[in-house]
Amino acid sequence: MASKNPVFKARTRNHFGKGEMHRMRAAGQVPGVVYGPDEETVALMVDARELNHLLQHISTENTIVDLDLSGDVNKKYKTLIREVQRHPFKSVLHHVDFYCVPKGRKIPVNVPIILHGNPAGVTEQGGIVQHVLRELEIMVLPTSIPNQIDIDISGLHINESIHVADLKSGDFEILTEEDRSIVSVVPPVVIVEPVEEEEELAEGELPEDGEAAEAGADDKESEE
Numbered sequence: 001m002a003s004k005n006p007v008f009k010a011r012t013r014n015h016f017g018k019g020e021m022h023r024m025r026a027a028g029q030v031p032g033v034v035y036g037p038d039e040e041t042v043a044l045m046v047d048a049r050e051l052n053h054l055l056q057h058i059s060t061e062n063t064i065v066d067l068d069l070s071g072d073v074n075k076k077y078k079t080l081i082r083e084v085q086r087h088p089f090k091s092v093l094h095h096v097d098f099y100c101v102p103k104g105r106k107i108p109v110n111v112p113i114i115l116h117g118n119p120a121g122v123t124e125q126g127g128i129v130q131h132v133l134r135e136l137e138i139m140v141l142p143t144s145i146p147n148q149i150d151i152d153i154s155g156l157h158i159n160e161s162i163h164v165a166d167l168k169s170g171d172f173e174i175l176t177e178e179d180r181s182i183v184s185v186v187p188p189v190v191i192v193e194p195v196e197e198e199e200e201l202a203e204g205e206l207p208e209d210g211e212a213a214e215a216g217a218d219d220k221e222s223e224e
Contacts, residue, residue, distance in 0.1 A: 005063070005064045005065060005066045005078070006054060006057075006058060006063070006065055006066065007065075007066045007068055008046070008050070008051075008054055008065050008066065008067055008068065009046070009047075009050070009068045009070070010032070010034070010044040010045065010046045010067055010068070010069050010070075010098075011044060011045055011046075011069070011070055011071040012042060012043065012044055012045075012069065012070070012071030012072040012073050013031065013043050013044055013045045013071075014043075014072070016043070021094075024045060025048070025092065025093075025094070028047060028048050028049065029045045029046065029047065029048060030045065030046050030047075030048045030051055030093045030094070030095065030096055031043070031044075031045050031094075031095055031096075032044050032045065032046060032095055032096035032097060032098065033097055033098070034067060034069065034077055034079060034097075034098040034099075034100055035097070035098075035099065035100065036077075036079075036099055036100025036101065036102065037100075037102050038100070038102055038103075039077070039100045042069065042073050044069060044071075044098075046096065048093055051093060051096060052093065055081075055084065058081075059112065059147075060080070060081040060082075060084070061080075061109055061110040061111070061112075061135070062080075062109045062110065062111050062112075062145050062146070062147070063080070063081075063145075064078050064079070064080065064101065064142055064145065065078075065079050065080070065081060065098070066078060066079075067079045067098050067100075077098065077100045078100065078101050078142060079098040079099055079100050079101065080098070080099045080101060080107075080109070080142075081096065081097070081098060081099075082097045082098070082099040083095075083096070083097040084096050084097075101142040102142075103142075104141070105141075106139045106140055106141050106172075106173070107139070107140065107141075107142060108137060108138070108139050108175060109137070109138060109140060109145055110135045110136070110137050110138075111135065111136050111137075111138055111145070111146055111147075111148060111149050112134060112135055112148045112149070113131075113133060113134055113135060113136055113148070113149045113151060113182060114148045114149065114150050114151070115129070115131060115151055115153050115183060116150055116151065116152050116153065116154075117152050117153050117154030117155075118154060119153050119154060119155070119156040119157070119185050120154065120155065120156065120157050121156050121157040121158040121159075121160065121185035122185060124157075125157065125158045125185075125187075126187075126188050127157075127158040127185040127186060127187055127188060128185070128186050128187075128188055128189075129153070129183065129184075129185055130183065130184045130185075130186055131182075131183050132180075132181050132182060132183060132184065133164070133176070133180055133181065133182040133183075136149050136164070136167070136174065136176050137174075137175040137176045138169075138172040138173060138174055138175060138176075139172060139173040139175055140171065140172035140173070141171070144171045144172065146170075146172070149167070151167075151182065151183065153183055153185075156183070156184075156185045157185060158185050158186065158187055159184075159185070159186070159187070160184070160185055161181050161182075161183065161184040161185075162181075162182045162183050162184075163178065163179060163180060163181055163182060164176050164177060164178050164179070164180045164182060165178035165179065166182075167182075
């Protein structure tokens with residue numbers, strides 16, 4: 001059966017040092033390495049445009065990439081992209097690390113948590129959904145990494161929550177702390193607007209200048 005993993009091509013490199021790295025990036029290449037617990041570390045380079053395209057279409061946390069290496073070393077690896085170094089303010093990739101996943105051994109990965117359903121606490125009670133934990137750290141075989149963790153929240157009412165301890169582990173071991181809250185339905189926030197009261201003159205308080213002038217004029221007219 002053909003692999004469903006994205007295939008990515010790379011070439012080995014023999015040039016090192018800051019000057020060589022600058023020239024490589026100017027030529028549209030990104031330096032990197034592939035390494036792993038059962039593999040020797042190999043220096044490589046990849047096409048910058050192809051790497052950018054790959055990064056825009058996968059989740060690096062949990063997507064196995066079939067790395068096809070050519071050059072001094074001709075080999076295929078099953079990898080995870082562990083680190084991507086970028087320029088602090090330019091859209092330039094500086095370095096990429098491919099981690100070769102060990103065969104038959106579980107590895108730690110982060111998987112996104114996706115919520116499904118409209119909670120009763122929202123539709124019937126006017127509550128608000130608070131999605132607190134968006135990723136779950138798990139220990140899993142590379143061949144069994146799930147794309148996402150799906151959670152049905154339609155049965156939640158106001159002041160009810162789902163915690164990590166409520167999840168079923170399935171083919172993986174959950175590493176995230178069990179007491180972590182994933183999602184809650186909370187009461188709506190009621191903002192009380194301050195009531196503006198008309199200012200009343202206290203007993204014995206003199207009126208403003210304008211009011212005093214009008215009062216004096218009225219007194220004068222009454223005398224006349």
